[in-house]
Amino acid sequence: xxxxxxxxxxxxxxxxxxxxxxxxxxxxxxxxxxxxxxxxxxxxxxxxxxxxxxxxxxxxxxxxxxxxxxxxxxxxxxxxxxxxxxxxxxxxxxxxxxxxxxxxxxxxxxxxxxxxxxxxxxxxxxxxxxxxxxxxxxxxxxxxxxxxxxxxxxxxxxxxxxxxxxxxxxxxxxxxxxxxxxxxxxxxxxxxxxxxxxxxxxxxxxxxxxxxxxxxxxxxxxxxxxxxxxxxxxxxxxxxxxxxxxxxxxxxxxxxxxxxxxxxxxxxxxxxxxxxxxxxxxxxxxxxxxxxxxxxxxxxxx
Amino acid sequence: xxxxxxxxxxxxxxxxxxxxxxxxxxxxxxxxxxxxxxxxxxxxxxxxxxxxxxxxxxxxxxxxxxxxxxxxxxxxxxxxxxxxxxxxxxxxxxxxxxxxxxxxxxxxxxxxxxxxxxxxxxxxxxxxxxxxxxxxxxxxxxxxxxxxxxxxxxxxxxxxxxxxxxxxxxxxxxxxxxxxxxxxxxxxxxxxxxxxxxxxxxxxxxxxxxxxxxxxxxxxxxxxxxxxxxxxxxxxxxxxxxxxxxxxxxxxxxxxxxxxxxxxxxxxx
Numbered sequence: 001x002x003x004x005x006x007x008x009x010x011x012x013x014x015x016x017x018x019x020x021x022x023x024x025x026x027x028x029x030x031x032x033x034x035x036x037x038x039x040x041x042x043x044x045x046x047x048x049x050x051x052x053x054x055x056x057x058x059x060x061x062x063x064x065x066x067x068x069x070x071x072x073x074x075x076x077x078x079x080x081x082x083x084x085x086x087x088x089x090x091x092x093x094x095x096x097x098x099x100x101x102x103x104x105x106x107x108x109x110x111x112x113x114x115x116x117x118x119x120x121x122x123x124x125x126x127x128x129x130x131x132x133x134x135x136x137x138x139x140x141x142x143x144x145x146x147x148x149x150x151x152x153x154x155x156x157x158x159x160x161x162x163x164x165x166x167x168x169x170x171x172x173x174x175x176x177x178x179x180x181x182x183x184x185x186x187x188x189x190x191x192x193x194x195x196x197x198x199x200x201x202x203x204x205x206x207x208x209x210x211x212x213x214x215x216x217x218x219x220x221x222x223x224x225x226x227x228x229x230x231x232x233x234x235x236x237x238x239x240x241x242x243x244x245x246x247x248x249x250x251x252x253x254x255x256x257x258x259x260x261x262x263x264x265x266x267x268x269x270x271x272x273x274x275x276x277x278x279x280x281x282x283x284x285x286x287x288x289x290x291x292x293x294x295x296x297x298x299x300x301x302x
Numbered sequence: 303x304x305x306x307x308x309x310x311x312x313x314x315x316x317x318x319x320x321x322x323x324x325x326x327x328x329x330x331x332x333x334x335x336x337x338x339x340x341x342x343x344x345x346x347x348x349x350x351x352x353x354x355x356x357x358x359x360x361x362x363x364x365x366x367x368x369x370x371x372x373x374x375x376x377x378x379x380x381x382x383x384x385x386x387x388x389x390x391x392x393x394x395x396x397x398x399x400x401x402x403x404x405x406x407x408x409x410x411x412x413x414x415x416x417x418x419x420x421x422x423x424x425x426x427x428x429x430x431x432x433x434x435x436x437x438x439x440x441x442x443x444x445x446x447x448x449x450x451x452x453x454x455x456x457x458x459x460x461x462x463x464x465x466x467x468x469x470x471x472x473x474x475x476x477x478x479x480x481x482x483x484x485x486x487x488x489x490x491x492x493x494x495x496x497x498x499x500x501x502x503x504x505x506x507x508x509x510x511x512x513x514x515x516x517x518x519x520x521x522x523x524x525x526x527x528x529x530x531x532x533x534x535x536x537x538x539x540x541x542x543x544x545x546x547x548x549x550x551x552x553x554x555x556x557x558x559x560x561x562x563x564x565x566x567x568x569x570x571x
Contacts, residue, residue, distance in 0.1 A: 029528070056397055066370040070547075106528040132504070132564075134487070134529055135466055136536045137421075154526040203503050 001278075004298060006270045010280040011297050014170045016262065017285035018293035021056075021080045022087045023163030023253050025195075026119065026154075027063065031104040035074035037062070039073035039102035043094045047079070048199050056080045056165060058148035058197030058252050069108050070152070076110055078197045080251045081163050082164065084117070087159070092122045100126065100144070102152050107139070107151075111158030111253070120153030121278035151256040160253055164268040164293050167258035169265050170208070170282040172242045172276075177246040180204075182277035186248055186265035194248055208247045208284065216284065223284075239277055250284055255293055262295055267302040304359020305471070309389070310369030316352055317393065319343045321376040325362045325384035331359035344377065358396070366559035370409050378405040381422060394431070395438075397424040400448065413457060414438060419445040419467065425453070432457030432476065435469055443484055445469075451540055458495060461488040464505060470537065470544050480507045483565060487533070491543050502558050510547050510568040519557035524571035526551045533547065 028043070030036035040059050057079040066076040077143035079094070081087035099105050100123055107119065120142035124131040127144040133155075134141045140155035169186065173179030187203035190196065200205075213221035216223040224230050225237040226245045238245070243260035247266060269278050285295055306328070316494045318341045322328075327369075328336060336358070337351030350356065354367075363384040364384050367377075370390020377392045381400035391409035399418040406425045413431030417438055433446035444463040451470045458476030461469050464486040471479075471486045471488075477495030479489045483502035490498075499507050500516065508530075534548035552568040 068530045069535055072528070073533060104531075130505075130564075134506070134533075135447065136487075136533060138422075138469055139536070141529060141532065143527070149525055149530065150527050152532065163413070243476070 003150060004301070006132055006301055008274040009256065009270050010101045010271075011266075012280065012282035013298060014167070014283050015285055015288070015290040015294045016283035018164050018166040018168075018258060018292045018295065019082075020161070020293075021082060021163040021165035021286065022084050023078060023080045023111075023160045023251070024077060024087060024091060024117055025078050025109075025158055025253065025292050026091075026157050027058065027068060027074045027076050027108040027110040028099055028102075029070055029072040029106045029108070031066050031072060033062065033073040035102065035104055036073050036075045039099050039105045040077050040203075042102065043098035044077055044079075044197075045098075045136040047090075047094075048205070048213075050080070050086075050163065050165075054081065054086060055094070055200040056197070057090075057094070058083060058199050060197055060249075061194065063209075068069040070106055070155075072106070073180055074132055076179070077277075078195070078253065080163055080197075080252070082201075084115075084159060084161075085127045088117050091117055091157075095153070096118055096123050096126070100146070100153075105151065106233070107153045109154040109157035111160060113158030113160055114192065115159040115161065116156035117159045118156050123151075123153050126151075146161075148150070151238060161255050162255070163251065164249040164255050164258045166296055168246045168261055169262060169269075170284060171248070171269060172226075172238065172244045172282065173278045174243050175243055176244045178275075180275055181244050182269045182272050183246040183248060185268040185272055185277070189263040189264040189268035190248065190250065195254060195258060196252040196261040198248055198250055198261075200247075200249055201295040203248055203288060205247045205249055209298075210285065237282075239280070247284070258293070259295055261301060262297075263300040266300050268302055303361030303363065305364035306359060306362050306495075307351070307355040307366045307368060308358040309357070310367070310371065311353060311355060313371055314348070314373050316346060316348070316388075317343045317373045317375055318353065318371075319368065319376050320374050320392075321379040323365065324378060325365065326380075326382050327529075328362040328365075350562050359558040364557055367452070370407070372410070372412060375412070377407070378424075381405055385431060391428070396426070397422075397450075400424065403467050405517065410454070415452075416445050416448070416450045419440075419450065421449070421491045423449045427453050428458050429454035429473070432459055432470075433462050434460040435467070436462035445486070455492075456490075458491075464488065464510070468533075468537075470541055472541060472543065480505065480565075482561075483507070487489075487538075489547070491541075491542055499558055499565055499567050501561045503562035504545070504564040506545060506566050506568065508552070508568045510570065512567065514560065515555055515567060516560075518559040519555040519567060520559060522554040522556050522566075524551050524553045530568070
């Protein structure tokens with residue numbers, strides 16, 4: 001079959017296969033933007049994949065002081081895990097070690113949902129009896145005395161069971177430089193989409209994996225069909241003109257948000273064109289048998 | 303749906319118990335049914351139709367009282383949802399035991415307004431009597447939730463034994479505001495009588511003009527706390543002056559050390 005082409009970029013007739021996840025969102029504020037970003041960056045560190053990190057987390061967006069509950073600059077963090085229990089543990093551990101500890105920080109719920117995950121309800125015990133509960137109508141906060149004043153934390157935050165993890169794009173180009181340029185532009189475009197994060201370093205993963213391995217202990221191993229150095233040695237998925245492959249993985253609070261992010265990324269890659277960017281775009285799946293969410297590239301094209 | 307309108311015919315000759323006139327008790331009743339509801343608190347029998355001209359607009363979720371009286375007791379008692387507006391004064395225990403909805407008194411109110419309140423919003427446009435949100439005889443605690451706003455002045459012992467919830471007094475308060483407070487928040491924007499927070503256990507009192515505090519309150523320094531900014535934001539739609547007060551750096555005094563001592567009084571540094 002002749003591949004679809006947009007602005008000279010070949011688009012695979014393929015789809016990204018994604019899974020249901022549990023997701024949550026919090027808003028971290030601080031006396032200035034620098035420290036809000038610092039707390040959020042620390043909290044979302046080592047959170048690239050549920051396989052090894054327990055949770056996938058990232059920064060969704062920054063909020064100016066005039067739109068946060070305490071009038072200080074804030075950063076919205078999204079977190080995803082495969083079960084509500086794991087998400088709960090990861091949320092409290094990460095908030096306790098990375099936000100509570102960060103100078104001047106405060107932490108607010110940032111997802112409307114009837115399902116709730118305790119956060120301040122757990123962290124309050126750090127107050128050793130000096131913690132103060134404050135309610136205002138439906139909102140419930142905990143004030144925990146700390147060495148720079150008080151850590152303010154909302155009692156619970158929302159939990160969604162409709163989150164989607166594992167949306168992805170495989171970006172293939174002639175060289176590392178051109179592929180990277182396309183990937184970076186796609187990441188920049190996708191970062192503007194609300195309710196999604198790209199959990200890998202800077203949004204990009206270079207070590208895509210396949211299920212299984214020749215070694216018994218390994219659950220997953222390198223995706224040899226997309227390794228350019230193995231093109232002659234294995235059953236490859238790469239043509240002669242491809243010298244580098246990079247992947248972008250997307251987690252979102254809703255299926256629509258993931259689709260929107262993939263659409264934005266595709267548009268950026270197509271706009272750049274094959275000369276200076278990607279010659280081909282694909283997506284990773286397992287034949288459609290494992291994940292219930294299928295994002296077909298042909299439906300998302302500009 | 304149009305509201306139920308109750309227009310006062312003339313000043314009642316005796317104290318009245320208006321507790322039956324709340325939306326959840328009037329559900330499905332016609333204007334004629336409502337006119338037959340008894341309201342007296344003494345021997346002389348009085349029904350709603352004697353006191354009010356009743357105009358039913360089809361719904362009871364919103365009730366307008368056109369004209370009020372200091373003899374109207376227990377207005378909006380047990381309000382769960384919906385809205386009640388009183389264009390005038392009311393007597394004791396306005397909004398007693400309310401758990402939701404919105405009760406607005408566009409005049410003065412007697413003592414014990416908002417007592418045993420656990421949710422919803424109660425606004426008093428004028429002055430209110432003593433023991434705002436306080437417990438009645440034999441009760442262990444005052445209000446346990448909700449938002450109570452007094453645009454005028456409050457009598458003595460506002461927020462007595464307050465358990466939870468937020469009280470905002472835009473005018474002045476009498477002596478001993480926040481006495482025996484268990485928790486919750488009390489904000490006073492004008493003058494405040496003597497010994498605020500007397501024997502308070504926990505909770506927060508914010509005073510724009512504090513009198514001399516009891517020696518059982520101890521200085522904890524001046525701070526700009528995130529929680530005060532959050533409350534400023536939450537209160538801004540109700541009162542810009544309260545939001546301004548809470549946005550300033552505030553001195554914190556902990557007490558009452560004669561009781562548990564986990565309460566606090568804030569005032570502008």
